[in-house]
Each structure stands twice: as structure tokens, then as C-alpha cells.
Amino acid sequence: MLNIKNLHVKLEEEDKQILKGVDLTVEAGKVHAIMGPNGSGKSTLSYVLSGRDGYEVTEGEATLEGADILEMEPEERAAAGLFLAFQYPVEIPGVGNMTFLRTAVNAQRKARGEEEVSAADFLKLIRERAKALKIDAEMLKRAVNVGFSGGEKKRNEILQMAMLEPKMCILDETDSGLDVDAMKLVAEGVNALRGTGRGFLVITHYQRLLDHIKPDVVHIMADGRIVKTGGPELALEVENNGYADILAEVA
Amino acid sequence: MGLPQQKMDATEARLATLSLPQGGWTAATRADALSRVRAMGLPSRRDEYWKYTRPETLVDAPAPQAAIFSPDEAPIFGEIDRLRIVFVDGVFDPDASDDLELEGIVIDRLAESTAHDIHWAKDLYGTLEARGQDPVERPLAALNTAFASDGALIHVKKTPSKAISLIYFHNDETSDAILHHVIKVDPGAEVTILENGPAAARFNKCMEIDLADTAKLHHVRAQGRDHERRAATHMFARLGAESVYKSFTLTVNGRLTRNEVVIELTGDDAVAHVAGACVGDGEFHHDDTVFVTHDAVNCESRQVFKKVLRNGATGVFQGKILVKEGAQKTDGYQISQSLLLDDDSQFLAKPELEIYADDVACSHGSTSGAIDEDALFYLRSRGVPESEATDLLTLAFLAEAVEEIEDEALSDEIVSRLSAWLVRHSRG
16 A cells, blocks of 8 residues: 655755655555654654655655655645644634535545535535544534644544545544543544555554554654564553663664 | 925816816815815825825826726626616716615715705715814815715615615726715614726725614625726715624725725714725735724724735735724724735735723734645645645635625625636636
8 A cells, every 4th residue: 555665854944864764564454553752753754745845855765556656746645545634733714624624525536537526415424424523513614623622633633534535544643632532532433444445554652542543563663764563562562661672672 | 384386286287187066065065175185185105194005096187097807707796686876987877777766765866966955965975074084184085075976875764675786887998987975874774785896997986974873884895807997995984873884895906996994983882894805916006094983982893804915916904993082992903914925915004003091902913924834735635736725725814804794695705706816816
């Protein structure tokens, strides 16, 4: 599904190398987790993959189902099936949540040469999916993320994911700022989307999200590289011993 | 104090091209207005009040030419139930207009009524304009009172069944139109006044609005799309107790527009909202100059002006809230913002508060900025193409002003015009 080979990335504005040769393959239907200390390059990886400005790929490649996504505009990556759940979802005053989602869904369909979804069908679908995430009609009507609590913002990200039905989902620290109940709700939303060939890359600081979203593979990232890969037990090791041991081991 | 020679010469050169309508109930007021124009002189670029907008082309004789523009869309408000009063290049068009008869309302034409010596508008015509000359001079409005060739005199006695729609066509490249409307709304009555169209190559329009206690007036205006037209407009509104005045103006295109709004809250608990959304591309200069005077207790005023500017377009906002002594519990709000879509465009703002009462809540803010890159990326990451995302954010930026329109059908019309403009102009 997602293939990253020897990816080197530096900041555009300053001569600072952030990713120093990331190799990673997420297979269809699998959930991979990336853990790592602050500043290891986890979020940069998510931004580079989704096409945010400010980063320069100096070496390597990233493909989604064989297509070079690094050459695509952000909207083209989305239409190709890539989705990033933001660590800090952006507030957009004046744009209704519902309008935003319908515009996005139809823009992607249009880009893929599919027919636009009718207003009635869309409404039916979004009500159903919002309900599962305990997102009420009021939240759908409000401006995108404006006045939402931290938990509401993250649930709104998952709702977008559910509506856009991407092939490859990247979750960037989706657990940050969530209490246990909110995290469970978000995890349930993600779990509902698992399977049927969809790939997940869950970026997180802590193991606790992985209690709820069980990964197939866990990677440890440090200083711009994947330094260790293992099964779910690797996350527990981090939880118990911190990163220091692992980093010392690979150093 | 004499006027500078240059100003006097420019004023006299302009006056020489005009002839004062004679006789009837407006004669004395017109003569007075003419002498006021002579005393003030017409605006020049050295005047503080015209610091950001060059007035020459609004003053020069003759008017600069403006090409006729044939838009590829139907005129706005077509679906709204309304009584149409049509002026072509400032000349009333009876064939295109509806019968000026509507229950609860009396409509006369200024040009026809001047045959009489007595008229209900006599106490208002030129009166609110003259009051609005203090503390800031507005010579183009006085010029209008003196020389207006026509206009609608609308007395709303009871709430009418439909909106009154003033429609201005522009068919003559050299037209130089001066219209003056008077609107009087009686206690308890509510009316919607619509205005649309480019009007003329150069348009000088004055509207005097007198709201009795508990009267309500909704005003929605769409200034015509002719790229080369010029306009100087004034609205003078006097609000009685518990009256409500809500005005929204949409401006797309036009080489030069100066919209002045002068509001006087004279009765307790009155509400005045004045808003504007403008979008300009290239040779476009738009100036909103607003002066709100609170002279009663517990009144509310809002000024919400939003401008989207690109390709070297210029936006100006001069807005003032004056709270007089004793105007306690005043709630005054003023926001002026511009969205600059490139480095060549500019926004010049002069927000002012002048407060002589001690128990008031007044706030003002003025900002100018570019499209929010984080929001743009967020939208794009969800699959919305850049141009569409930019349009969506631009409409969102304008939304606070458009939301000032209470009537949903009217605000939908405005939004659809703005969307259409964005589609035409942002896909470069």
C-alpha cells in the first residue's frame, strides 16, 4: 500500500535535515504504529507524506499503490486515497463543517471521475457515521473545528476519515489531548474502519492509544530513521522502560 | 476663511456644468445647498477626509467615460418580490418600472413633485444631509442636494407587502447622474429597500432616511459590475427610539466607489447595523467611510466591513463611532478587515472612537492579511483543489459581513454573486 524508501527530508527555510533515510512499508489491511521521542521526525514524516509546504525531499521516494505521491499536490494525494488525521486540526471560521465535508467528498469523487454524491444521500450517510462518533447535528452545523473541544476536534478528524473512505490513513498523535473516554471513542471509530484492505500508520508518543488500536507492527523512530521494528510487544517495552534502552541498544 | 484658489476654481468649473432646478418646494433648500457647496468647496486631494481616496474624478467636469458592460448573468434580486423603480443613467424609466402604487406606501418622484410648493418630504430633503455636514464636511452630498435631477420620495406608513427596489441601469458612456432619495418610515412600519446596478458612468447618489420610533428599515444594495463606473454615495439616517436600521452593501468591480454612511441614533434603544462586502481585482478603489453618532441611551451600532483585494486593488475604511455625553449604555462595535490575495493590493484603514460618556462598551478592530495557509492546507489535504479551497476561505472571510443580512433569500443572492465573482476572477 504505502512504500517509503530511503526518504531524506530537510526544512526548506533552514539547512536542517529532519528525516535521514526512512524505510517503511505498510501493507494493505495492516496497522503500523510509529513511536519515538520528541523531535525524532514522526510528525515531519506525516506532513511530507500529505504534502505540506516547507519541506524538501532531498533523497528517496514514497509511493501509494505504486504511484509517486511526492510529485502530487496535497489534493491529488487525498484523491489518490491518502488521509492525514491532524495532530492539531485547523479551525476554519465561516466554513460550515457539513459544507466542508461535502465539498471534500465531492471534490475527491470528481478528481477520480466518479459522480458527485447527492445532498440527500450525503446527509443520510453523515448522520449515520456522526452518530457512531457521538457527533451531534449541532457540531455538524458549526464552523469547522471552531469552538470544538480537543476531543471533539479529534472525533471530527475521524468522521472526516469515515466519510472520505481513504485507502491509507495516517494518524498523527491522535491521542494527544484526549482523556480516556475520548480516546476510546476515537479508537472505536478507527477500529470500525480497519480491514478491507485499508492501511494505517498510527503515530504516537505513548503506548496507551495502542491498547485500543492494536497494531500489527510497531516501529521506533529516532533521529530521522526507523531504528527498530517489531510486534505489539515493542510498544509495551517502550511503555515500561522508555526509549533510552532501545536507543542505547541500537546506537 | 476663504477657500484656496485652486479649490475654488475646481468647484466653480464643476458648478458651471450644472444647472439648478428652479421652483417648487425644493427651491430654497437647493439654493441653500449650493451656497454651502461654494463655502466648502468640492473635495480635493489635500483634504484630510480624502487622504486615501483621490476625489478628482468625482469632481472633474465632465465625468470620465465609462464603457458599458454587459454581464453574462441576470440582474440580481430577480427572484425577489418587489416594486421596481428604474432609472437609466439617472433618468426615470416609467416603462421598465412598476406602477408606483403599493398599499401603505406613498411614492413620489422628486422631479415631478417639485411642481408643487408643499410636500411631506420638505422637512427632510437636504435636512439630514445638512446635519451630516458636522463635524465633517461632505461637499459631494451638498452638491447632490442642490442639483439632484430626480429620485424617489418614499413615505412608508404601514409595512408594505413587498420590497421597494431601486434599479439603476447604465447605457451611456458619458452619463453623469445625480439622484436623491428620501425615505420616511412611520412608527411600527417595516420596509426593505433594495438597490442595484451601475447607474451611470459617474453616479452621485444621496439617500436620506428618517426612522420614526419603532420603525424598521432593511437596506440591501449591490453596486453594479461595470468595471469603469465611478460612484460617490451618501446615506444619512436618523433613528428614533427603538428603531432598527440594517444596511448591507455588495460591491464588485467599479473603478472608484466612495460609500459614505452617516448615522445618528437620536432615540433610546435604537439599533443600527451597517455592513459591506467588496471584492476588487486590478484597477479598483473602494472606500467605505462611516460615521455613527450615539446621542441617546442604550443604543447599539455595528459596522462590519470586509474587503477582498487582488492585482493591485485598493480598499479604504474610515469609520468612526462618536458617543456623545449622556449616551450611556452604548454598545458600539466596528470591524474592518481585508483579505489581500497578493502583495500588490493594499488596504488603508482609519478606525476611530470618540467617547464622551462613561458607561459604554465600544470596540473596534482592523486587520489585513493573506489567506490562512494552515486552513488552505487543511482543506487541500481533504481533497479540495487549491482554487476551490481559496474561494471557500474567501467566502468564509466575507461571511461575517454577509450574515448581517437578515433575509435568507437576499443573503443567498449575495453569496451566489460573490461565488460567481470568485470563480470568474480567482482562476487565473
